[in-house]
Amino acid sequence: MEDDVNLAQVCKDMLEMMGFQVTLAHDATSAMQSLNQLLHVDLLFSDIRMPGGTSGLELANRARQRLPELPVLLTTGFSEAQRREALIYPLLNKPYTYESLSRALQELL
Numbered sequence: 001m002e003d004d005v006n007l008a009q010v011c012k013d014m015l016e017m018m019g020f021q022v023t024l025a026h027d028a029t030s031a032m033q034s035l036n037q038l039l040h041v042d043l044l045f046s047d048i049r050m051p052g053g054t055s056g057l058e059l060a061n062r063a064r065q066r067l068p069e070l071p072v073l074l075t076t077g078f079s080e081a082q083r084r085e086a087l088i089y090p091l092l093n094k095p096y097t098y099e100s101l102s103r104a105l106q107e108l109l
Contacts, residue, residue: 001031001046001056011045014098018105028054028062035063041070043109047094048076060089071108 002008003026012022023038025031028050035041044063046056060072077094092104 001025001028001044001050001059003027003047003051011101014101015045017098018102027052028056028059031059032062035066041067043105044070044072046072046074048074049078057089073104073108 002011002024005026008024008026012024015022020042023034025034029052031044031046035044044060046059048056050056050059056074056076060074063070064072072089073092074089075092075094075096090104090108092101096104
């Protein structure tokens, strides 16, 4: 889940180059709809700071209620407070590269 359309596309391209099938969501509502409709989900990758009143952290918690074993990777380019909030999930700091994203996913999966 990423609200920046350009960054979402770059990230989608990187993930597809790594062999993943990607479903993009630009807010938590559409992300949860996708999670509820998909038969299989390997990973939730979300920005922490999102529009619409639901953060990526809240999305991750909701997703884990439905899919307790779902691997979650969060990302942020913002404050230390947001980083502390997300300590229950692995965190990839923005800006990230193909290599750092790949490494984070290898560690998680």
